[in-house]
Every structure is written in structure tokens, then in C-alpha cells.
Amino acid sequence: MIYFDNSATTKPYKEVLDSFLTVSSEYFGNPSSLHGLGGQAEKLLSQAREQVAKLLAVKLSEIYFTSGGTEGNNLAIKGAALLNKNRGRHLITSSVEHPSVRAAMEQLEQEGFEITYLPVDATGRISAADVEKAIRKETILISMMHVNNEVGTVQPIEEVGKIVKNYPTILFHVDAIQSIGKVPFSLTENNIDFCSISGHKFHGLKGTGALYIREGARIAPLFSGGSQERKMRSGTENVAGAVALSKALRMTMEKSAAGTERMKKIQSMLRTGLNRIEGITINTPIENAAPHILNFSLNGLKSEVFIHALEQREIFVSTTSACSSKKKSPSKTLLEMGVPESAAESAVRISLSFDNTEAEAATVIEAIEKTVNQLRKVMN
Ligand SMILES: Cc1ncc(COP(=O)(O)O)c(C=O)c1O
Known part of the structure; x- marks a missing residue:
């Protein structure tokens, strides 16, 4: 998992x-x-x-x-x-x-x-x-x-x-x-x-x-x-x-310095990996961003369907925040940022802890790519 x-x-x-x-x-x-x-x-x-x-x-x-x-x-x-x-x-x-x-x-x-x-x-x-x-x-x-x-x-x-x-x-x-x-x-x-x-x-x-x-x-x-x-x-x-x-x-404070550095590396690896997948847009800014969150849109795909498909691979991520994910309304933050409604509706949030690893990130990038391709095929 x-x-x-x-x-x-x-x-x-x-x-x-x-x-x-x-x-x-x-x-x-x-x-x-x-x-x-x-x-x-x-x-x-x-x-x-x-x-x-x-x-x-x-x-x-x-x-x-x-x-x-x-x-x-x-x-x-x-x-x-x-x-x-x-x-x-x-x-x-x-x-x-x-x-x-x-x-x-x-x-x-x-x-x-x-x-x-x-x-x-x-x-x-x-x-x-x-x-x-x-x-x-x-x-x-x-x-x-x-x-x-x-x-x-x-x-x-x-x-x-x-x-x-x-x-x-x-x-x-x-x-x-x-x-x-x-x-x-x-x-x-x-x-x-x-x-x-x-x-x-x-x-x-x-x-x-x-x-x-x-x-x-x-x-x-x-x-x-x-x-x-x-x-x-x-x-x-x-x-x-x-x-x-x-x-x-x-x-947490004891692990903070090393843990934050590791999260930054994993976040950057995820950013690079996801940027290579067609149709994915990263919403998390590069500057003034926390090291543990990466939000992206799957343009054209429903984030809820994607989350469940990823779950089949035992990978757990979120639509937006846990509180609003069940309300099925697009992320307020993304809309306020000027992200188009369709992209906000297909947003996914990855969020890390100090215990996550680069190996996990590599697995997740691959799984996201496969899942996106699979879902796009079904849609076409
Ligand atoms: C920014 C922010 N504020 C407040 C809360 C609410 O915290 P709690 O779940 O402990 O009530 C959350 C939880 O997601 C949060 O992310």
C-alpha cells in the first residue's frame, strides 16, 4: 500500500x-x-x-x-x-x-x-x-x-x-x-x-x-x-x-529538517514525472509551496473515477481536501486561482509524509500514467 x-x-x-x-x-x-x-x-x-x-x-x-x-x-x-x-x-x-x-x-x-x-x-x-x-x-x-x-x-x-x-x-x-x-x-x-x-x-x-x-x-x-x-x-x-x-x-520536530528535505526531493520527482504525462497540468506553484502537497488536473477525466482506479493499485490519494471531496464540488481554492471549472473538477491531490520514499513516488508516477491511459481508452 x-x-x-x-x-x-x-x-x-x-x-x-x-x-x-x-x-x-x-x-x-x-x-x-x-x-x-x-x-x-x-x-x-x-x-x-x-x-x-x-x-x-x-x-x-x-x-x-x-x-x-x-x-x-x-x-x-x-x-x-x-x-x-x-x-x-x-x-x-x-x-x-x-x-x-x-x-x-x-x-x-x-x-x-x-x-x-x-x-x-x-x-x-x-x-x-x-x-x-x-x-x-x-x-x-x-x-x-x-x-x-x-x-x-x-x-x-x-x-x-x-x-x-x-x-x-x-x-x-x-x-x-x-x-x-x-x-x-x-x-x-x-x-x-x-x-x-x-x-x-x-x-x-x-x-x-x-x-x-x-x-x-x-x-x-x-x-x-x-x-x-x-x-x-x-x-x-x-x-x-x-x-x-x-x-x-x-x-515531528525531530524529523523535520531531514524529512522536509526528503519530501522536497520526492515532490520534485513527482512534478517532473507527472509533467511528462500528456493531459496532466500541475496546479501547485513552484515558488512559495509547501514540500508535501502536489495538486494536478487530469483534464478530461473525472478525479473521482481516477482515485478509485488508483486505489485498485493500492495507492491512496485524494480529490481535493478530505472535507470537500465527498461534496463533489470542485475545489474552491482552484477556482479562486482562476483554474477553469473543468480542470478544477478533475483535480487530484497527492500529499506526503516524512515516511514516504522515492521508490514509492516512482511507483506512483508509473501507476498514474497507466491509469490515465486506461481511463482515456475507455472514454474514447
Ligand atoms: C488548513 C486546515 N485547517 C483546518 C483543518 C481542520 O482540522 P481538523 O481536522 O483537526 O479539525 C484542516 C484539516 O484538513 C486543514 O487542512
Whole structure:
């Protein structure tokens, strides 16, 4: 089996699963309980927080555990909007965000907030100058993904961070769910107030994640309850999940430098191989692209049929994002980039992990060529 769908989710590392199991079975106490079992769980939670903070080079008090990327994005965006609504009701984002940002923004629109959705260029990138032009005196938040989940474009968060510095009342949220461990960036040097990460995108477990909230930046909590996570996220903590997340992040960061180099090589090999196949157009840009995603169109073929045909060869890839692939609508990102609808409808996404190999890439290129030829024959 060749698994090339790592942007949808990754296979958890064995060590991560082992940690989850050990904590769940041996340290199952509730961290809020006063007895020793509770104390042990609380200690583990605190150690996990310390590890995540250290790996992200931020303070322990700035890490909040969540149930994943969707929750982190909702918490940052709606939490910031709710708390600051009396100061202003305008937010800025891009037109190619993940649905967990897009739909959160749309919900705020229904509540009377105004949202600017910035356009992207043909490479899927927003312009930092456009961000600055969109700023109004009522703007309270700018929210932007670091790496696009459908095509892999890297957004100019450093440039936007510089702009934000000149507007101290505007908060800056970064969705780093696709970039963490793959595209280095600094939380502290880019004036980032909130940043969401998700465990299952880096070999942790589904339903685990963390939100960085810069010391001094505040949000209104979305869950009311027992005041866990320093009142920001009530609900009994997923201690084993947090420990698993910290382990997955540590392992990812340790593998990051070598793993990223390997992915770049494999990505370039795939690009060259696929470019040689007639009728394939690569949609992922060469510049400002993450090393793990390669999106291409199969002009004239249906991506869904292609995905299933490739599956027959035990190769797993995606149409666009895992969330929209079942909706059968063409990729929003590609349409926003100006890719024609027919090409967007035939888009396929390959996404790599540190564990993929050049040998796998060679097999995949050959399989794609054979599958494309087979399907074209059937069509003719
Ligand atoms: C860019 C981006 N943001 C947010 C999410 C949502 O994360 P989760 O699946 O942990 O809710 C994803 C998941 O695909 C993503 O790619």
C-alpha cells in the first residue's frame, strides 16, 4: 500500500499510540480531582503542555489543548470576535481558507459582522498589500492559513505579521494546521496572537490539537463549564490525547529538517514525472509551496473515477481536501486561482509524509500514467 493522502490525515506513530494507551489505562484520573490519581493526570497534562510550548518556542501559559484544528480555528475567530465586538465588527481573511475558518466567518456575518475575503493570485497567494488596504478602523482580526490544504501554497504570514505590528488593536490568527513541522515559522517573531494546530496532521491522533494564545491576547470562551484550560476551554481534559499530541509534535520536530528535505526531493520527482504525462497540468506553484502537497488536473477525466482506479493499485490519494471531496464540488481554492471549472473538477491531490520514499513516488508516477491511459481508452 502507498499512502499519499497525508494532508487528509496521517498514520499515528506507534510511540504516540503507546503513550495514549499507557496514559489512558494507567493514569486515567481526572486532572481536577484532588486525590493522587488526579494529581498524576494533572502532572502529565502539565508536562505535555510544557513540551508543546517548548517545541513551539512559546510560554507554557500560552498553550491550550483543543479537540483539533476545527475547534482551534473556531475558538480563535469566534472567541476574538465575541470579546471585541464592541470595539469593531470587521474581520479580514482570504477566499481560500479551510471550511473551519470560512464557515466560522460566515456564521459571524449572520450575526452582523463584516468580513473581507481577500482574493488570491494564480498561485493561490494573497497579497500582503491587499491585507493592509482592507484594514479599517473597525477591523478586529485578520485570520489566514499558513499553508493551503488543497494546493500547498504558502501564504505571506511574515509580511502580514509586519503589517499587523503597526496596528496594535488588530489580532492576528494563523491556521498552521498544514504547515506545522513542514514549513518553519516563528510564532513570536510574526506578531501572531493565535495559532491553531491539529494532532492528526502530524502523526498524532484525531480529535487532538492545540491553540496558541499569546500572553495578553484574549478571547471569549465558546464552551461554558468547569473552567478547565484556564477558563478558555471547559470540559474534562483529554489527558492521553494531550500527551499523544506532545509526543507526535516532538517526533515531528525531530524529523523535520531531514524529512522536509526528503519530501522536497520526492515532490520534485513527482512534478517532473507527472509533467511528462500528456493531459496532466500541475496546479501547485513552484515558488512559495509547501514540500508535501502536489495538486494536478487530469483534464478530461473525472478525479473521482481516477482515485478509485488508483486505489485498485493500492495507492491512496485524494480529490481535493478530505472535507470537500465527498461534496463533489470542485475545489474552491482552484477556482479562486482562476483554474477553469473543468480542470478544477478533475483535480487530484497527492500529499506526503516524512515516511514516504522515492521508490514509492516512482511507483506512483508509473501507476498514474497507466491509469490515465486506461481511463482515456475507455472514454474514447
Ligand atoms: C488548513 C486546515 N485547517 C483546518 C483543518 C481542520 O482540522 P481538523 O481536522 O483537526 O479539525 C484542516 C484539516 O484538513 C486543514 O487542512
